Amino acid sequence: MGLNNMNALKINLTKNISDLTILVTKLEQFFQENNTPSISMPMTLILEELYTNTITHGASDGRDVFIEINLGIDKDELIMTYKDNGIPFNVLELPEPDLNASIENREVGGLGVHYVKALTDSVEYEYVEKHNVLKMKKKLSG
Template structure:
């Protein structure tokens, strides 16, 4: 996470977008480790983060079990929390705060690309 913070800071990405990127990155990593490698085997997770003041692109690749986060139904939010099924809320939040969310599976494994549109920097006042 520290490397992501450094990259986002260097690109002067606004604080709100930085928080969104960190939240989505953490959610994707936790889900990948928890569900991509259920048998406890070792795996590889690659993260690429490209940041500019006007756009952030996060790419996560893994060689875990196939998992398309776009196929997950949004959780049923109304009602009592005690009656809800566990899971799905983090992915729902991640998809709702990102500007774009893509998934593909190829010979190397899963690939998720998430885009964020940071707020434009404040324009100087004359």
């Protein structure tokens, strides 16, 4: 049958925070159309975290950031690619957050990265042509 449009989604975002609403709406629709509501919440959480990190840290030097998110379903696997032109930043090199520390003593950040690792089956990072590229895979159950 091949990949039809229903199994793939491309979203372009800027650092305009209202883009977050667009992101969430499109993701909810995508997961519903593909009958994978069980992963809708965790995957949306991951992409929200990545988006927020990009506009907060990736654009901290004042640059305009552009973000491209691609989702695809291949057989029983969701493949998500998150790409931005922000400051080079390999999220996988961040230390794990200390989840036992009290909220007051916990390092800022790092939690989004923890989610990315904890909620997906595999994550790869590369910096290509002045873009951060994060590729994540998640097995679909059932």
